Amino acid sequence: MKDDHTRVFPNAHHDIVTARGIPDSPQTRSKAYKLAFADDAFLCRDELRPVRLQLELMKPEIMLTEAGIDSTIVLFGGARIPEPALKDTAPTEKLAELSKYYDEAREFARLMTLKSLAGGGRDDVIITGGGPGVMEAGNRGAADAGGRSIGLNIVLPHEQSPNSFVTPDLCFNFHYFGIRKMHFLMRARVVAVFPGGFGTLDEMFESLTLIQTKRMKPIPFLLFGRAFWEEIINWKALARAGTISEHDLELFHFVETADEAIQVIDAWRADNHVTSRPAHP
Known part of the structure; x- marks a missing residue:
């Protein structure tokens, strides 16, 4: 933004203020x-x-x-997954069981944020949808580590108000799903997908499609909870049918814990000589 002393034309905001003072007619x-x-x-x-x-x-x-955000760690996951302390209030037994991934998302975000801060805090900044459930856990983990995190909210009839752990100056609100999804990936260095519903599936498959079609560079792509993902998606059947290739099954890794996820990320980066640049779609 130009300093007013160097401007040639009037400042737009000043014109808004000036227009308010014009006589009524x-x-x-x-x-x-x-x-x-x-x-x-x-x-x-x-x-x-x-x-x-x-x-x-x-x-x-x-x-x-x-804000000096150079790259991000993306967390996708269900808004309905409760933290373990509240699992007894979950409407289904399965959701109560999945509450363990709230803690894993929180710990993963905490550990990645500590690594980010050790490197200056510009890279590997946690980004979530900014809502409840797994999204809250991600922003909360970043806050536990004393770091910043990003929330990309969207206007919905329910669920999607910002959680209290998003860094206020990095809390955005969207009307368009498509633009919001683009912002998730523009600085992405890692995508971590936790159990979730339609929204999580949409985000996961669009991200995988961009990598599969080489519209986005390969990055570590982690699916937390093998049993969950293999129950709802028959990945191998897709390959057997020929609708995806066997090689496409190597685009992602199943993990169970935050520590396992970080091991996969560190190994991937070592093998691919990755330093600090995101994979822009």
């Missing part, structure tokens, strides 16, 4: 008179959808760059 009260970029009703018109898409792409990108 039928002309100044009209919809036409409002500055276009300060007119909420105009910006929400269907014809302005391309502009809104661009704004949702640009705002987080600019703010993450200004």
Whole structure:
């Protein structure tokens, strides 16, 4: 952002303030008179959808760059998975059983954040959907380590208000799922997927598709909970049918614990001579 002393043209915000002080009249009260970029009703018109898409792409990108976030560790996972202390209130026995992955997500985020801080805190910053469940666990683990974390919320009828562990200045809100998913991966160095529902499956398969089709560079891709993932997805059947290749089954790794996940990441980085650059899609 340019300093006002170096500007040639007026500051847009100053013009908004100036326009508020103009004498009231039928002309100044009209919809036409409002500055276009300060007119909420105009910006929400269907014809302005391309502009809104661009704004949702640009705002987080600019703010993450200004915050010095160079790369991220992505945590996907279910909003309905409770922390173990609350598992007795879970509506199903299976959800109560899956509560152990809340602790694993929290510990994984804590350990990765400690490693990030040791390297200056610009790389391997935890990013989640910013909501409850596994997302909360990820942001909480980063906070346990004394580090920053990112939350990418989206406007939904339920569930998706920010959890209290997201770094406030790195808590974003979205209208478009597609742009939100793009921001998950633009700085990604690792994707860790915990048990979840439709949203988690959507995020997982889109990310895998980008890697499979080489639209995104390979990165460590971790699926926590082999039993869960093999029960709901018959991976080998896809390969047998020929709808994916046997090689595609090597795009991801099953892990059970945070420590095991970090071992996989460290080995992958050593084998691929990775230092600190993300795999931009």
